[in-house]
Amino acid sequence: MTEPTPRTLYDKIFDAHLVETTEDGTGLLYIDRHLIHEVTSPQAFEGLRQAGRRLRRPEATIAVVDHNVPTDASRHTTIVEPESRLQVETLERNVAAFGVPYIPLASEKQGIVHIIGPELGLSLPGMTIVCGDSHTSTHGALGALAFGIGTSEVEHVFATQTLLQKRARNMRVTVDGTLPAGCTAKDIVLAIIAKIGTAGGTGHVIEFAGEAIRALDMAGRMTVCNMSIEAGARAGLVAPDETTFAYVKGREHAPKGEAFERAVAWWKTLPSDPGARFDTEVRLDAAGIVPQVSWGTSPEDVLPITATVPDPEDAADEARRAQLRRMVEYMGLTPGQPLRELAVDVVFIGSCTNGRIEDMRAAAAVARGRRVAPGVRAMVVPGSGLVKKQAEAEGLDRVFLEAGFEWREAGCSMCLGMNPDKLTPGQRCASTSNRNFEGRQGPGGRTHLCSPAMAAAAAVTGRLTDVRDLAPAPAPLPERQAA
Numbered sequence: 001m002t003e004p005t006p007r008t009l010y011d012k013i014f015d016a017h018l019v020e021t022t023e024d025g026t027g028l029l030y031i032d033r034h035l036i037h038e039v040t041s042p043q044a045f046e047g048l049r050q051a052g053r054r055l056r057r058p059e060a061t062i063a064v065v066d067h068n069v070p071t072d073a074s075r076h077t078t079i080v081e082p083e084s085r086l087q088v089e090t091l092e093r094n095v096a097a098f099g100v101p102y103i104p105l106a107s108e109k110q111g112i113v114h115i116i117g118p119e120l121g122l123s124l125p126g127m128t129i130v131c132g133d134s135h136t137s138t139h140g141a142l143g144a145l146a147f148g149i150g151t152s153e154v155e156h157v158f159a160t161q162t163l164l165q166k167r168a169r170n171m172r173v174t175v176d177g178t179l180p181a182g183c184t185a186k187d188i189v190l191a192i193i194a195k196i197g198t199a200g201g202t203g204h205v206i207e208f209a210g211e212a213i214r215a216l217d218m219a220g221r222m223t224v225c226n227m228s229i230e231a232g233a234r235a236g237l238v239a240p241d242e243t244t245f246a247y248v249k250g251r252e253h254a255p256k257g258e259a260f261e262r263a264v265a266w267w268k269t270l271p272s273d274p275g276a277r278f279d280t281e282v283r284l285d286a287a288g289i290v291p292q293v294s295w296g297t298s299p300e301d302v303l304p305i306t307a308t309v310p311d312p313e314d315a316a317d318e319a320r321r322a323q324l325r326r327m328v329e330y331m332g333l334t335p336g337q338p339l340r341e342l343a344v345d346v347v348f349i350g351s352c353t354n355g356r357i358e359d360m361r362a363a364a365a366v367a368r369g370r371r372v373a374p375g376v377r378a379m380v381v382p383g384s385g386l387v388k389k390q391a392e393a394e395g396l397d398r399v400f401l402e403a404g405f406e407w408r409e410a411g412c413s414m415c416l417g418m419n420p421d422k423l424t425p426g427q428r429c430a431s432t433s434n435r436n437f438e439g440r441q442g443p444g445g446r447t448h449l450c451s452p453a454m455a456a457a458a459a460v461t462g463r464l465t466d467v468r469d470l471a472p473a474p475a476p477l478p479e480r481q482a483a
């Protein structure tokens, strides 16, 4: 008997969902979960309508509105911006017409699609999960094969519950060692992208491995997988383990009782086999990571907070020099300037990268007993209504409000300029989101990507700050004793 060939986590999930392989080697994959939002679904529904088709498995689909929704009370009356209102109303009409389960805006379960999938147990280990949204890679943290698809593919999944997929190449990014104090999952993934570049993962699915990844909680793993797409990868994955199973257990849509035990038994077979071949291997030492911040207009233009603005003239070739000059100009920087001197106008804590309860806690730990610096607008936007509720149960909303932060309703918010939360031209923002492209947070806006703790530190000092330099937060006042 010959030993079976060792396989990677990615190959195992791919193989388990393969319906058939076409002549050119493309796989037809069964899709377990289809998440939809208001931005990329309208044409797909329209296509179904024109072809006179229904959804193959509406019950495997879930819809939510997130990108266009205001994050203040106005969302409960009427959405003022006509285009946003149209997108939300169109989704509501489509889900009603096609019988798709929908989480309405008024529900406490509403939130960013990539936050609610894992939170509600709709995203599970071993699944194939798709959504017409690039950051679907987030769900890979559970050990699921999760990736973004285009609108015509959304229609294909609607109609057939399958998708044509070329097999990707396997990359393993191993992060050894222990993360130093003040550093988080966000710093790990920013450091990875700074190292391999925004094209580093092209054609690959990245499996994140190593001691520092194993040590992350699920929220941290989601942050890392979320940004694998910014490294050019098709998807990101972390092997399911006890941390994963404990996270999934008891969630609304997760299997229960014996079904859960059976599922765990299968999930335990998923991690890459010893000796499985990876096409590309990258290693990083967590101990060497310093809190990271992006300075330019691409997620690879990231430096330790202790660094200075690069001089474009130091770049090796003219194309890169021209690119860097443009970035320095757009970002309103001077070469050689310490990153720690950059004054911020706005701080945004939220998004599918860092909008979970753990992120709220990390930001609140810095904000507690401090004040937002004069002239800074600091907003905290929980990733879902359930995150908001949990944070309020823990008193985090009070911590933020007392410190002068805004405490808002769930949505994509200032991660991208599709709703009223936008930067104005020239504003500089410390942001926990994932993209720092020109105009991403509003036309002319200047984004510095960082962790929730770093963003909160920027809010209270009024400039980009090394969170490690802040003195420990003042102790909370002792509870008044009952007389």
Ligand SMILES: CC(C)[C@H](C(=O)O)[C@@H](O)C(=O)O
Pocket: 039, 040, 067, 132, 133, 134, 135, 148, 416
């Ligand atoms: C609007 C949507 C298609 C887009 C994406 O695919 O990622 C958005 O979520 C983003 O983050 O830019």
Ligand code: SF4
Pocket: 066, 067, 112, 114, 133, 135, 351, 352, 353, 411, 412, 415, 416, 433, 434
């Ligand atoms: S929070 Fe940002 S990155 Fe995430 S889905 Fe919304 S717009 Fe995209």
